[in-house]
Amino acid sequence: MSRLLLRFLNPPALVLAVIFGIALQTSLFSYYPFLYLQPDIVLLLVVWCALRRNFIEGGILTIIMVSLAEAHSSAPQGLFLSSYMAIYLTLRALARYLMLDRLSTLVIVTLFVSIAWKLLNLLILYLLGLSENQWRHTISLMAPGAIVEGICAIWVYRWLERFDWFTAKDPRARQELSEDLQLEEEM
Amino acid sequence: MFKYLKEYRFYIVLFFFIIIPIVAIDTATHTPRPYRFYDRVAVGITAPVQRLIAWSLDLVVSAFNNYVYLWQTRQTNLRLLEENRKLLNLIVNLREAQDENVRLRKLLDFKEEFNLQTIAARVIAKDVSTEFRAIRINRGEEDGIRKDMAVINNEGIVGRILRTAKKTSDVVTILDLLSAVDAIDKRSRVRGIVEGMTDQLCQLKFALRTDDILANDLLISSGLGGVFPKGIPVGVVSKVKKEAYGITQTVEVRPSVDFSRLEEVLVVADSQAVPFHLTAPQEVVSRIGEAASATAAATNLGTPASGSNPQKEL
Numbered sequence: 316m317s318r319l320l321l322r323f324l325n326p327p328a329l330v331l332a333v334i335f336g337i338a339l340q341t342s343l344f345s346y347y348p349f350l351y352l353q354p355d356i357v358l359l360l361v362v363w364c365a366l367r368r369n370f371i372e373g374g375i376l377t378i379i380m381v382s383l384a385e386a387h388s389s390a391p392q393g394l395f396l397s398s399y400m401a402i403y404l405t406l407r408a409l410a411r412y413l414m415l416d417r418l419s420t421l422v423i424v425t426l427f428v429s430i431a432w433k434l435l436n437l438l439i440l441y442l443l444g445l446s447e448n449q450w451r452h453t454i455s456l457m458a459p460g461a462i463v464e465g466i467c468a469i470w471v472y473r474w475l476e477r478f479d480w481f482t483a484k485d486p487r488a489r490q491e492l493s494e495d496l497q498l499e500e501e502m
Numbered sequence: 503m504f505k506y507l508k509e510y511r512f513y514i515v516l517f518f519f520i521i522i523p524i525v526a527i528d529t530a531t532h533t534p535r536p537y538r539f540y541d542r543v544a545v546g547i548t549a550p551v552q553r554l555i556a557w558s559l560d561l562v563v564s565a566f567n568n569y570v571y572l573w574q575t576r577q578t579n580l581r582l583l584e585e586n587r588k589l590l591n592l593i594v595n596l597r598e599a600q601d602e603n604v605r606l607r608k609l610l611d612f613k614e615e616f617n618l619q620t621i622a623a624r625v626i627a628k629d630v631s632t633e634f635r636a637i638r639i640n641r642g643e644e645d646g647i648r649k650d651m652a653v654i655n656n657e658g659i660v661g662r663i664l665r666t667a668k669k670t671s672d673v674v675t676i677l678d679l680l681s682a683v684d685a686i687d688k689r690s691r692v693r694g695i696v697e698g699m700t701d702q703l704c705q706l707k708f709a710l711r712t713d714d715i716l717a718n719d720l721l722i723s724s725g726l727g728g729v730f731p732k733g734i735p736v737g738v739v740s741k742v743k744k745e746a747y748g749i750t751q752t753v754e755v756r757p758s759v760d761f762s763r764l765e766e767v768l769v770v771a772d773s774q775a776v777p778f779h780l781t782a783p784q785e786v787v788s789r790i791g792e793a794a795s796a797t798a799a800a801t802n803l804g805t806p807a808s809g810s811n812p813q814k815e816l
Contacts, residue, residue, distance in 0.1 A: 334544055338551035341627040341638070346559065347762040351701075353632055370512065374519045386541035387548065388629050389534050389636035389664055389674045393527030400523045404516070436633055443532055445679050448699035449633065456632055 318483040318492050325482040326376060332478075333360055333380045337387050351456060354467040357384045358432055361399050362425055362468075363475050365406035366415050367484075377403045391443060398435045402428055418472055425468040429461040532680065537665050549670045552627040553640060618731060620654075620768035621645055626670070635677040635698060637661075639767060642669040650729055652770040658735035658758030659683060659723060660767050673767070676704055676736065676757055685721040685736045690714040693724060696736050696755055701762075704737055706753035715742055715753055731770060 336356035344353035357380050364373035364380075381399045388395070406428070409415070415424055437453050479485040483492045507514070528535070537545065623639035641647050643666050653660040653673045661675035674681050677698040685696045685706065694709040709715055719739040725732025741754040 331547075334547050335551060337630055338548035338627075339555065341548070341630055342552040342555040343559075345556075345625070345628040345637075350628060350762070351632065353628075355631070357630070371515050374515065378522065382541070383544050384630050385535065386537065386544050387627075387638075388631050389634045389672065389678055389680055390631060391528055391532040391680070392535040393523060393525075395631075396526045397523035400519055404519060433633075439527075440633075440679070443527075445532060448697070448705060449679060452700045453633060460632065 318488075318495075321482040322484055322489075322492070325479070325484045326372065328478075328482070329360070329376065330379055330383075333357065333383055336360075337383060341387055351459060352463045353460075354463050355429070355432075355460075356467075356471070357381065357395075357399065358402070358429060358464065359425060359468055359471045360475075361403050362406060362421065362428055363472065365403045366410055366421065366424075367475075367479065370407060373407070374400075374403065391445070394436065394439055394443075397439055398432055401435055402432055405431075418469070418476075421472050422465050422468045426461045426465040429464040430457055433457050433460065534664065534680075537667060542667055545667045545670060549626070549638070549640075549667070552638065556624070556626045618768075619771040621647065621771055623647075623653075623671075623767050623769055625764055625767065634679065635675045635701065635761070636664060637673050637675060637764070639671050639673055639769070640669070641769060642667050642671050644668055646771060647671045647769055652730045652734075653767050654730075654734055654770060655759060655764070655767050657760065658737065659730055660759050660761075660764065662729050663769065671769075675761060676759075677701060677761060683730060683736055684724045684726040686724045687713075687715055687739075688720040688722050689716070690719070694721075694753070696721060699754070702756065703740070704755040704757055706739070706755050707750070709751055709753050711744055711749055711751050713751065715739060715751065717742055720758075721755060 333356060340353060340356050344350055360380055361377050364376045367373075368376065377399055378396065381395045384399075385392070385395050406415075406424070415421065433453050433456075437450055440449055476485070480488050483489060621641055623641040623645075625637050626640045627638040629636040637660075639653075647663055647666050649663055649666060651663045653662060659676055661673045661678070661681060664672040664674040666672075675698070676683055676696060677700070679698050681696075681698045683696045684693070686693050690713070692709060692713040692715055694706040694713075696704045696706055699705045706715070706721065717739050721736040721739065723730040723732060723734045723736055735758040737755040737757040739753055740756040741752075743752040743754075745752070
């Protein structure tokens with residue numbers, strides 16, 4: 316029963332974790348020279364949701380997390396929603412054809428996603444007519460941003476794996492839970 | 503009906519996941535959305551954490567400066583004594599300049615006074631994305647901060663208030679893509695719009711090819727638009743590039759504010775004040791400009807400046 320409750324509390328706890336993550340990200344990395352090395356917690360969580368959550372739950376969590384990110388940025392309305400959702404849907408589609416289960420694979424995916432997300436932002440800004448001065452900045456920070464993202468991903472994904480295991484959201488934990496429930500029913 | 507809904511559930515949800523971002527994107531104004539109820543809740547949670555981290559970092563930095571650098575104290579002390587002597591001399595010169603300023607005011611019979619009502623604030627966080635350059639300050643609606651108030655510091659214009667929460671506000675800096683400041687060249691009085699470009703540079707747009715703009719020209723706010731008070735430094739022209747064709751020229755501007763080390767700012771509560779040196783004849787502008795910059799230097803020294811009146815302490 317307690318594991319069922321924990322499983323139910325997993326998404327709100329994840330949203331709360333994102334809020335604290337954004338607070339840490341925006342304040343810890345607000346000083347020179349760290350401001351150029353700011354990781355994107357929301358992007359890491361979107362990758363996680365795309366690969367470790369079901370389609371509807373992951374999509375809704377993505378929308379919520381992106382709304383939180385938009386509240387902490389001067390980005391034009393809907394920009395983050397479009398780019399993060401595109402990343403989410405692309406990863407979902409890729410996951411149908413590729414095995415993206417191991418932690419090392421997830422980190423490599425994150426590296427590429429970080430670059431793709433920046434390029435996607437640039438494209439949307441271009442379509443909005445705002446990218447005139449942005450491309451130089453984006454391209455110069457693309458590689459360092461992806462490296463920082465990849466390094467952070469190792470810890471964040473490990474923590475998320477443990478968090479999912481603890482809240483019975485992990486596939487193996489889910490399997491154990493359903494077996495237990497079946498046993499209880501039989502008894 | 504429900505059978506079909508269940509059967510095509512994936513495609514229906516996929517349709518919504520694609521349509522929601524497309525509907526949400528603001529193609530008309532390109533502005534961030536205002537705070538909604540749940541945004542305020544989220545900001546209410548993140549702001550204390552951000553404040554706590556900023557405070558902790560300050561503590562660490564101050565401990566580092568006070569203890570780790572203690573072995574340098576004697577040299578620092580000697581250097582400071584020398585600096586103090588120079589500054590005392592400077593203060594005497596500044597008082598001279600101030601007196602001259604007052605005399606010129608009387609002479610020209612200007613009635614308006616340059617008296618900015620400001621609210622001091624501390625920067626507690628920066629933008630969640632490296633693509634945008636907004637900052638968050640620890641003053642909000644409770645402190646009288648309203649949307650579109652100008653934000654400055656002793657070096658020049660920082661930006662304007664983008665959104666406000668109860669205890670915090672977001673400031674869109676002049677480096678941001680969405681920022682536009684109407685500016686004039688102090689030397690030639692040429693007008694243009696300063697827009698954000700990179701983390702260190704802005705661009706002066708709509709300056710005609712024939713306009714007289716030179717490197718190292720100081721750009722000041724024109725006061726048009728009613729957001730920024732007139733005469734506040736915006737930046738210095740760092741590069742002017744005229745192509746062989748076209749009607750405009752490319753002008754890069756280095757902001758007068760050092761954004762990489764921005765810690766404290768002043769929010770202008772009343773932006774209608776006009777500094778008199780901008781309305782004075784050209785020949786007195788240079789002399790008074792020197793006096794004004796000397797007064798700004800006095801602000802750094804802790805001498806009460808005539809132009810600013812911080813209502814709140816940090």
